[in-house]
Amino acid sequence: xxxxxxxxxxxxxxxxxxxxxxxxxxxxxxxxxxxxxxxxxxxxxxxxxxxxxxxxxxxxxxxxxxxxxxxxxxxxxxxxxxxxxxxxxxxxxxxxxxxxxxxxxxxxxxxxxxxxxxxxxxxxxxxxxxxxxxxxxxxxxxxxxxxxxxxxxxxxxxxxxxxxxxxxxxxxxxxxxxxxxxxxxxxxxxxxxxxxxxxxxxxxxxxxxxxxxxxxxxxxxxxxxxxxxxxxxxxxxxxxxxxxxxxxxxxxxxxxxxxxxxxxxxxxxxxxxxxxxxxxxxxxxxxxxxxxxxxxxxxxxxxxxxxxxxxxxxxxxxxxxxxxxxxxxxxxxxxxxxxxxxxxxxxxxxxxxxxxxxxxxxxxxxxxxxxxxxxxxxxxxxxxxxxxxxxxxxxxxxxxxxxxxxxxxxxx
Amino acid sequence: xxxxxxxxxxxxxxxxxxxxxxxxxxxxxxxxxxxxxxxxxxxxxxxxxxxxxxxxxxxxxxxxxxxxxxxxxxxxxxxxxxxxxxxxxxxxxxxxxxxxxxxxxxxxxxxxxxxxxxxx
Numbered sequence: 001x002x003x004x005x006x007x008x009x010x011x012x013x014x015x016x017x018x019x020x021x022x023x024x025x026x027x028x029x030x031x032x033x034x035x036x037x038x039x040x041x042x043x044x045x046x047x048x049x050x051x052x053x054x055x056x057x058x059x060x061x062x063x064x065x066x067x068x069x070x071x072x073x074x075x076x077x078x079x080x081x082x083x084x085x086x087x088x089x090x091x092x093x094x095x096x097x098x099x100x101x102x103x104x105x106x107x108x109x110x111x112x113x114x115x116x117x118x119x120x121x122x123x124x125x126x127x128x129x130x131x132x133x134x135x136x137x138x139x140x141x142x143x144x145x146x147x148x149x150x151x152x153x154x155x156x157x158x159x160x161x162x163x164x165x166x167x168x169x170x171x172x173x174x175x176x177x178x179x180x181x182x183x184x185x186x187x188x189x190x191x192x193x194x195x196x197x198x199x200x201x202x203x204x205x206x207x208x209x210x211x212x213x214x215x216x217x218x219x220x221x222x223x224x225x226x227x228x229x230x231x232x233x234x235x236x237x238x239x240x241x242x243x244x245x246x247x248x249x250x251x252x253x254x255x256x257x258x259x260x261x262x263x264x265x266x267x268x269x270x271x272x273x274x275x276x277x278x279x280x281x282x283x284x285x286x287x288x289x290x291x292x293x294x295x296x297x298x299x300x301x302x303x304x305x306x307x308x309x310x311x312x313x314x315x316x317x318x319x320x321x322x323x324x325x326x327x328x329x330x331x332x333x334x335x336x337x338x339x340x341x342x343x344x345x346x347x348x349x350x351x352x353x354x355x356x357x358x359x360x361x362x363x364x365x366x367x368x369x370x371x372x373x374x375x376x377x378x379x380x381x382x383x384x385x386x387x388x389x390x391x392x393x394x395x396x397x398x399x400x401x402x403x404x405x406x407x408x409x410x411x412x
Numbered sequence: 413x414x415x416x417x418x419x420x421x422x423x424x425x426x427x428x429x430x431x432x433x434x435x436x437x438x439x440x441x442x443x444x445x446x447x448x449x450x451x452x453x454x455x456x457x458x459x460x461x462x463x464x465x466x467x468x469x470x471x472x473x474x475x476x477x478x479x480x481x482x483x484x485x486x487x488x489x490x491x492x493x494x495x496x497x498x499x500x501x502x503x504x505x506x507x508x509x510x511x512x513x514x515x516x517x518x519x520x521x522x523x524x525x526x527x528x529x530x531x532x
Contacts, residue, residue, distance in 0.1 A: 168501075
């Protein structure tokens, strides 16, 4: 975990824009849930929500945020929806329901999340649908955040909505026997938002802070499913990352690796609260990948400095994580911890064994460079750093690697 | 909603099945029959197909005469070996059903297009 990097999002966005987006997000999912229930049609509800969100983002900055944003959004959606409903035979019954805002039950919002993340939809569509319907993002905002064109996002949404209708993807919370697998799909979507925001691989100063959306979604899900330890685990993971976000860049905007971060800049109250959340989840004795990742981050967050980090505990947690979810990248992170329990030579041997699986990973080459430099193989370290530099598009990471190469010592 | 389940066999599955002893094979077939019986209320028809080697394919897009070839339309390691039409409320019900399917290793689920009659 010595080389995790991200781009700084939302640098240029004003506070009022963020505030506006937060208000929209607070209400969009509830509106969507209520509309799907009333219209009985997921695709129509999705269109109506998008119309209402766009209208809000246009008009609120000029007219001010209404006293009841939810009622305002509902009225706009209702007016747009009447035309669509007039074409339907059961128009009168539905019209009667549209006369008053319907408070959406928590079960409605859960149904919405599970439908958006249905395994019969491709992952990219799951993400786009969740962001649009549950978080109230516009197509343009999603496109900017993922560096794809608006057309691409719009197509994903259109295809996904067609598939929901034509393949009969239901609008409901899965049965208990399916819930575990389906919840994993939802958590995977939130985790990808965290990664995309936290480890973003390119510059996107104007883009939405996806980590903020990830935290919001995980918070909602945790409120709705408080007994699920992996939901709590993922929420704790996100909060532990955010609690240390301010220390990850120096005043000039350069990336600061964990080893060199000023830990007094961490939000220690937030760290304590997230650790507490994680401990409560762990009491259920159902360990999972998100709880374990959060536990690893908590180990780092608890240490007063790099040298007092409990590496033995971290290696143990990685062993558990690898047992549940084997992955070469997790193995790489474990070997970084092994450097402090078994020494750099042993760690390097473990890293070298991953060459075939991780040759395209810049983190692999950067880690290897660090270890090579530590054991005095400076030339090889420089070569490995150059290879890492070739493989990353992230400017902050590139800067760190260039510094290493320029100093010629391979160390960060 | 109506769906067709397309049962897909692999070469490996076929080999493994042939290598079974007769009693084991009978037990495997009995499991499939039991599954069909368990879901009889949802099943609207279907058949097991003869092996892919018995297939004949006609191509009409070659220009001129239809081109007739022996074998399935895609030569591959995976072939459709049977189909079943089911009627359920939604995709999750089919997924639930298919999750306990005891036969071939792959099942493709395709919703049936509702065709409105041209003349009422």
